[in-house]
Amino acid sequence: MKILVSVILLFGSIYLVASGNSLLLLFVLSLVIVMTVHEAGHAYFMLKHGIEIKEFGIGIGPIGKQLFYMNARQVHLPLLKINIPPVAFHPLLIGAYVVPTEEGEEHLKNLPLRSRVQIFGGGVHANLILAVAIYILLHAWMVILIINNGMTFPAEVARNAGISAILAFALLKWHKALSVWSPVAMGMFMAGLLWTLFSTPGATDALIGPIGIVTTGVNISSSGSPSAAFELAVYVFAISLSLGLFNSLPIPPLDGGHMATALMKRVKVPQKVISAYGIAGLGLFVAFVAFILWNDFQMLGALGTVLFMLCLALVSLVVIRSMRKRLIEKRSA
Numbered sequence: 001m002k003i004l005v006s007v008i009l010l011f012g013s014i015y016l017v018a019s020g021n022s023l024l025l026l027f028v029l030s031l032v033i034v035m036t037v038h039e040a041g042h043a044y045f046m047l048k049h050g051i052e053i054k055e056f057g058i059g060i061g062p063i064g065k066q067l068f069y070m071n072a073r074q075v076h077l078p079l080l081k082i083n084i085p086p087v088a089f090h091p092l093l094i095g096a097y098v099v100p101t102e103e104g105e106e107h108l109k110n111l112p113l114r115s116r117v118q119i120f121g122g123g124v125h126a127n128l129i130l131a132v133a134i135y136i137l138l139h140a141w142m143v144i145l146i147i148n149n150g151m152t153f154p155a156e157v158a159r160n161a162g163i164s165a166i167l168a169f170a171l172l173k174w175h176k177a178l179s180v181w182s183p184v185a186m187g188m189f190m191a192g193l194l195w196t197l198f199s200t201p202g203a204t205d206a207l208i209g210p211i212g213i214v215t216t217g218v219n220i221s222s223s224g225s226p227s228a229a230f231e232l233a234v235y236v237f238a239i240s241l242s243l244g245l246f247n248s249l250p251i252p253p254l255d256g257g258h259m260a261t262a263l264m265k266r267v268k269v270p271q272k273v274i275s276a277y278g279i280a281g282l283g284l285f286v287a288f289v290a291f292i293l294w295n296d297f298q299m300l301g302a303l304g305t306v307l308f309m310l311c312l313a314l315v316s317l318v319v320i321r322s323m324r325k326r327l328i329e330k331r332s333a
Contacts (some may be wrong), residue, residue: 027235027236035096037240042120047085051107059088114180121182121184182245216218224326261278294308
């Protein structure tokens with residue numbers, strides 16, 4: 001099975017390049033990179049705070065058989081030493097995850113609040129760094145195009161490139177502090193943005209999920225436009241920023257929700273209140289995801305309605321199982 005999947009991925013990639021759809025292949029790889037970078041942000045701070053990682057996965061997992069597996073190793077680069085945890089590759093590559101060992105989970109519970117918040121916010125911070133890096137590359141691309149075409153160099157391009165370079169330096173230089181505060185700031189911005197969208201008639205039609213994201217990316221990649229590559233880079237920038245913004249919302253089970261829960265435990269909020277917050281947040285999360293999926297499936301007509309109902313039933317089943325598990329753990333405790 002592994003060999004079959006490997007052959008399909010290999011020849012599928014060769015077909016896309018040979019048929020002139022190399023941009024489509026680049027778009028798929030970009031989605032993998034965006035999600036991998038998010039989980040790598042969590043993994044970085046886990047290792048930084050002494051949490052042993054059982055597995056870093058690329059693809060939808062950790063359930064199911066792996067396609068490839070790479071043992072933990074240490075990579076030596078000039079002036080840099082990187083500890084890479086065990087990495088698993090799954091057939092459905094669009095996704096990523098990081099799983100600590102049992103000892104690592106126990107260690108996480110005993111860490112100071114600041115350290116735990118850094119770990120929970122690391123993914124959002126990593127997506128912000130990636131978005132800023134893409135923004136810088138886009139402006140560098142514009143500079144090259146302007147010079148090659150003999151056009152007048154606009155001061156706005158240089159100013160934006162300079163500001164984004166300073167921001168990137170700050171995000172990397174003070175990553176320990178900003179990994180806490182950048183997700184908080186992004187969560188506040190995202191909450192305000194959603195409030196504006198839901199209070200403005202028709203504005204929520206612009207919210208799209210996985211189907212809408214992939215459809216838009218495929219349309220850009222297959223448009224044949226001379227500016228398709230540039231437009232695709234802008235779109236990947238928007239995806240990375242949006243993933244960070246979405247995960248910064250203080251709603252369980254998102255990263256922002258984990259940060260809020262850790263803070264509530266630190267200030268000794270009653271466990272009943274924290275449990276109620278978790279259940280309410282999970283319900284709000286399911287409702288929000290259902291709304292986005294409804295927008296997505298509307299693109300598919302009647303078939304989309306049927307698929308939406310099936311997905312809603314599946315999500316409800318997962319939520320019920322999660323709640324039952326929590327109740328069993330609570331009773332056993």
